[in-house]
Amino acid sequence: xxxxxxxxxxxxxxxxxxxxxxxxxxxxxxxxxxxxxxxxxxxxxxxxxxxxxxxxxxxxxxxxxxxxxxxxxxxxxxxxxxxxxxxxxxxxxxxxxxxxxxxxxxxxxxxxxxxxxxxxxxxxxxxxxxxxxxxxxxxxxxxxxxxxxxxxxxxxxxxxxxxxxxxxxxxxxx
Numbered sequence: 001x002x003x004x005x006x007x008x009x010x011x012x013x014x015x016x017x018x019x020x021x022x023x024x025x026x027x028x029x030x031x032x033x034x035x036x037x038x039x040x041x042x043x044x045x046x047x048x049x050x051x052x053x054x055x056x057x058x059x060x061x062x063x064x065x066x067x068x069x070x071x072x073x074x075x076x077x078x079x080x081x082x083x084x085x086x087x088x089x090x091x092x093x094x095x096x097x098x099x100x101x102x103x104x105x106x107x108x109x110x111x112x113x114x115x116x117x118x119x120x121x122x123x124x125x126x127x128x129x130x131x132x133x134x135x136x137x138x139x140x141x142x143x144x145x146x147x148x149x150x151x152x153x154x155x156x157x158x159x160x161x162x163x164x165x166x167x168x169x170x171x172x173x174x
Contacts, residue, residue, distance in 0.1 A: 063097035
């Protein structure tokens, strides 16, 4: 038996509220983390390391953080709205800036590119393909590209920035 449009709308509204609640909980945890860490004697992030980093790394981190924040809002929000499209374009610009700026960061390999730069190249190719899919109303392909870029290009690649010896490792773990 098929759901009526009203019950489908109710289910979608419940999912949206749950996603919004999850977002609020994550944001609250992130905002409270420094206070909890300081009270428990845990090392607070040393942001002076980022301030002392070269401009190309600062640009890369700023673009990646913007893409992460906007991407999270896009992933949990309602799709197809004006807000989604406006934030989507902003996300595409932030992701492009993240990918392009990463091509100039080569300190870890003594001036050579590493395997992670392949992901940057893929991002530069996949972003226009994802936008093209959206413009052609190919929602399935658009969703696959954008979800892949968010998970692979931000979450997985971002996790690698916390490996011992890397800048963000030193910032957060001393």
